[in-house]
Amino acid sequence: MAAPALIALAHASRDPRTTKTIAALVSEVKAQRPDLRIERAFVEHGAHRGKPEFQTVVDRLVKAGHHEIVVVPLVMSEAFGATVDIQAAVALAGERHPGVAVRTSAILGMEAAFLEVLDVRMREALQACRVRELDALVLAAAGSTDPLANQGVARLARLWGTHHKLPVTAAYAANTPPATGEAVRAFRAEGRRHIAVASLFLTPGELTDRAEELALEAGAVAVSKPLGAHPEVARMVLARYAVGAVELVPV
DSSP states (O other): OOOOEEEEEEEOOSOHHHHHHHHHHHHHHHHHOTTSOEEEEEESSTTGGGOOBHHHHHHHHHHTTOOEEEEEEOOSSOGGGTTHHHHHHHHHHHHHOTTSEEEEOOOOOSOTTHHHHHHHHHHHHHHHTTOOOOSEEEEEEOOOSSHHHHHHHHHHHHHHHHHHTSOEEEEESSSSSOOHHHHHHHHHHTTOOOEEEEEOOSSOSHHHHHHHHHHHHHTOSEEOOOOOSOHHHHHHHHHHHHHHHHHTSOO
16 A cells, blocks of 8 residues: 655745745655655645645645545644644545545644754854854744744743753744844843844745844844755654654554
């Protein structure tokens, strides 16, 4: 029996950087598991500009003979109810193909494993800005109206700070304070002058641009790029797929 197909499902964006990053990440996932049928797809406005829309990808997999599909949402947190449209799209796919088992895995989430990727991106940013000294860090994420989602970011910030023996605060691009600029200014008010900001986002986009702009205006010495197509992120996609695939096995 063939293994279930994997659809890496992202929110469509008009920002070409987002689409390019998702494509690179899915290529990395394929490189790690060349034995699997792996597709990328988008919800919302995914049909325009050549982006593979989710229902079209499902149709293609079903036509190719796949009757089990695991959908891995490429989502870092539940910000803005980020999985509502994904759940609706998966439900519609199930209605359109009643003989096909389509299961949604857990989102990528705020995993401690991503701290390794944060370190890589931060080193790249510090090198590019020729920064050799830090006395504080800010961990920037999307932000959510759900306090539990924000607590996950704060928890990861504490872990990261403990690892580097530096004070770290969480900041958010939307919905909840502090914003990145506010977090940087708070550290500067304590007398700290070498403050870097890490981007706990999967892809670049409007939110990351705004977070970076506010941080630099407030005096941050460097702002890292989003996690992107790092092998550790690809491994997390496959870990989520593995759990979803097991759940498809009849008990």
